[in-house]
Amino acid sequence: MxxxxxxxxxxxxxxxxxxxxxxxxxxxxxxxxxxxxxxxxxxxxxxxxxxxxxxxxxxxxxxxxxxxxxxxxxxxxxxxxxxxxxxxxxxxxxxxxxxxxxxxxxxxxxxxxxxxxxxxxxxxxxxxxxxxxxxxxxxxxxxxxxxxxxxxxxxxxxxxxxxxxxxxxxxxxxxxxxxxxxxxxxxxxxxxxxxxxxxxxxxxxxxxGQHNVVLDLDELYELARLFGRIIDFRSPFTAIHSSMVAARAERIAQLLGVDTYRTKIIGIAGFLHDLGKLAVPTEILDKPERLTREEMFIVKQHPYYTHRILSTVPGLEEVNAFASLHHERLDGQGYPFRRSEIPLEARIIAAADVFTAVSEHRPYRSGMTRTAALALLDQFVSGGALDGEVVAVVRAHFGDLIRMSQP
Ligand SMILES: [Fe+2]
Ligand SMILES: [Fe+2]
Ligand SMILES: [Fe+2]
Missing domain, CATH: 1.10.3210.10 (Hypothetical protein af1432)
Incomplete structure (x- = not known):
């Protein structure tokens, strides 16, 4: 391709x-x-x-x-x-x-x-x-x-x-x-x-729409990066989350030998994976206390909205598939689709997302130590959520990935 x-x-x-x-x-x-x-x-x-x-x-x-x-x-x-x-x-x-x-x-x-x-x-x-x-x-x-x-x-x-x-x-x-x-x-x-x-x-x-020009891959990447910043900007706790997921997913893809074109598509999907979070009020995103059941449902619907929103754009089908499956699990117990067949690109984004989330401070907890983060990633693998091969790469390049700056 x-x-x-x-x-x-x-x-x-x-x-x-x-x-x-x-x-x-x-x-x-x-x-x-x-x-x-x-x-x-x-x-x-x-x-x-x-x-x-x-x-x-x-x-x-x-x-x-x-x-x-x-x-x-x-x-x-x-x-x-x-x-x-x-x-x-x-x-x-x-x-x-x-x-x-x-x-x-x-x-x-x-x-x-x-x-x-x-x-x-x-x-x-x-x-x-x-x-x-x-x-x-x-x-x-x-x-x-x-x-x-x-x-x-x-x-x-x-x-x-x-x-x-x-x-x-x-x-x-x-x-x-x-x-x-x-x-x-x-x-x-x-x-x-x-x-x-x-x-x-x-x-x-x-x-x-007379000037509805076709974007080349690099232009689409830049536009997705900007939208990633718009998504991130809404909460101080996730101020660079989408950018970091994109950067880390790209790095993991490279380490797994994915070609340049697909690596860029993974980056674009990384920037956009939480697009559906635009539908979650900041009052919920930044809430320091435990979320109520109803608030939890509102948060949980975000990958569904990512999927809905991206499906209105012809040409973004692949990006959509990689972006909106980031909370699915290999054992089919993830959400919102409960899919067990998850393309490698989406598995990479899922791992980059978990890795980035555990290293961030959240309103209800601080970022984890290396040992705790690795233990959690392993648990995700043995529990049937994340791909073991992808996580092995994360483990081998942990220091590298943690030190990355946003693209
Ligand atoms: Fe206004
Ligand atoms: Fe998400
Ligand atoms: Fe307005």
Missing amino acids: NASNINVRFFDVVLCVSRALDLLSPHLSDHHLRTAYVAARLAEEIGLSVVEKQDVVIAGALHDVGALSTTYRLALQDYAVGDQLENIHVHGMEGYLLLREFPPFTRAAEAIRYHHVEWNNERGSEFNGEPVPLASHILHLADRIAVLPESGVHILQQCDNIRRKIVDGVHLRFHPRVVSAFDAVSLSEAFWLDVVSQHKEEIIRERF
Whole structure:
């Protein structure tokens, strides 16, 4: 197998992560995709170029990545208070810092940085002495429109009220150019039906996906690495977990003689293995006490969500198989699929995951010593969870693996 076997599109990966960000709570409806759609329509109406429109879609799709807790994310959903929250700009800044690391996201990151700056009679053209890009003002209005539709009431029954609310706010909250664009696009019923449609991913892809380029293996690796950082960033206890699992799984693969292409795919799956954790509230991830039974179920569903999310991206089938089987056991007693036939790549990631987890500090315990970690890994092998050959490599290169830094 060689690099040309990978055939994944850029936009598809962005949109799948966007959907993942809203799994946290049903109350978030599909906030990120909604914002992306509205922002793109506004950008189109304003006459931005194809590339600028794509940046606006990316920014909308990922705009609240910097907002950590469920409580805070839900507060942002309140139209009246959302913009007034204390430290409202912090999550924009965090999102900016995360996303700008990946060059194709630079402009989207800049738009996200100030996406809650109010227009305030032109004062909002600058913030902290820096110019606020038009894309930030587009995002601001799109984000506020996205939170307005009430569930349980037909959208066409609400849209006139929403229109009035926005247009009345001109010169205060929102940029007048963006408000006139909204005034124009929101006249049609189709616009509102799109806003609440269950098929927004396809709608966005069809209408704004002209630049949905195919990623090569290295680009996909870089994108997966960034998403790994987004997953990790949510909890201080797992701040570099996905990166370390990726790095260690790659090293173990090399030591087992796996070829370069497959080693890279293993790295990509390593970065993404806990993608489903985006659906676990930080309040649970960081909880210092024992989890309740219900909280445990919520944590336990994460590899299932990793699987669901990745299965929406054509071309990621292999990555998905390697990523979402990391809590399966060779004896078929793992979760969530209870599979006993587990590909070597997934067995490597499972071992790298356990190894990394036991060497990390967690809210309820400190990292283990070498002896304790090795004893536990052996127990996992004899108990029928992990692959003995893979763990033998871990044992032989323990020091090496522990000292590795994140890729
Ligand atoms: Fe926000
Ligand atoms: Fe938002
Ligand atoms: Fe996991």
